[in-house]
Amino acid sequence: MTESFLPATPTRPAVVVRRSKKRHRTLSARQDGDHVLVMVPWGMDPDGERRKVEKLVTTLLNRRRRYTATTDEELMERADRLARSYLDPVVGSRVRPSSVRWVTNQNHRWGSCTVRTGQIRLSARMAGFPRWVSDYVLLHELCHLVEPNHGSRFHELLSRYPQADKAEGFLTGWSWATSMGGTDGGVGTDAMDPAPADID
Known part of the structure; x- marks a missing residue:
C-alpha cells in the first residue's frame, strides 16, 4: 500500500x-x-x-x-413534523426535543438522545443518505423522549413509521459494507467507468 x-x-x-x-x-x-x-x-x-x-x-x-444546507432549525422542523405524525396521536401529548443538531463526533452510532435535557444529536455520517433514512433515525431518538429504553413500547412507537424496516435495512447494509471496506463511508465509483456527476 x-x-x-x-x-x-x-x-x-x-x-x-x-x-x-x-x-x-x-x-x-x-x-x-x-x-x-x-x-x-x-x-x-x-x-x-x-x-x-x-x-x-x-x-x-x-x-x-x-x-x-440542512440547518439545525430545519432539523427541528423535521422533528416537529415526525412527532406530530407518528408520536403525538398515540402518546396524547406533544413530544418535542429541546434541540436537534448534526454532530461529527458520533462514529459508532447514528444518533443520540439525552432524555434529561431533551437534546438530540444526529451523526454527520448520514450526509447524503436518503431523507427517509435520517427521518427514521430522528424518529428513533424522538421515541426515547417518550420511552428511554428499547423495550416493547419503544418498538411499538417506532414501528408506526412506514419505512422503518426499509431504513433499518439500509443502515445495516451500509454498516456491513463499510466494515467490509466497501463504501468507506463516503462515495465510490468504478475505476473502469466515468464517475457519475451526481450521486444520490
Whole structure:
C-alpha cells in the first residue's frame, strides 16, 4: 500500500490518496478528520487516477455541502413534523426535543438522545443518505423522549413509521459494507467507468 498527499486548496481540504493491491476496480472517498481519504486500485494510470480522484473528491464535497444546507432549525422542523405524525396521536401529548443538531463526533452510532435535557444529536455520517433514512433515525431518538429504553413500547412507537424496516435495512447494509471496506463511508465509483456527476 502506498500513499500520496495533495495539499489543501482554497476550495477543498487536503487529500490523501491511498493505493491498495486489494482494490481492483473501485475508488472510494470519505472525510477523515481534516482531510479527504481516497482509496484507489494499485497500478492505476496516473493521469486517469488524478482525474478520477478530483472528480470523486468534488462529488463528496458537493454532497457534504448539500447536507450542511440542512440547518439545525430545519432539523427541528423535521422533528416537529415526525412527532406530530407518528408520536403525538398515540402518546396524547406533544413530544418535542429541546434541540436537534448534526454532530461529527458520533462514529459508532447514528444518533443520540439525552432524555434529561431533551437534546438530540444526529451523526454527520448520514450526509447524503436518503431523507427517509435520517427521518427514521430522528424518529428513533424522538421515541426515547417518550420511552428511554428499547423495550416493547419503544418498538411499538417506532414501528408506526412506514419505512422503518426499509431504513433499518439500509443502515445495516451500509454498516456491513463499510466494515467490509466497501463504501468507506463516503462515495465510490468504478475505476473502469466515468464517475457519475451526481450521486444520490
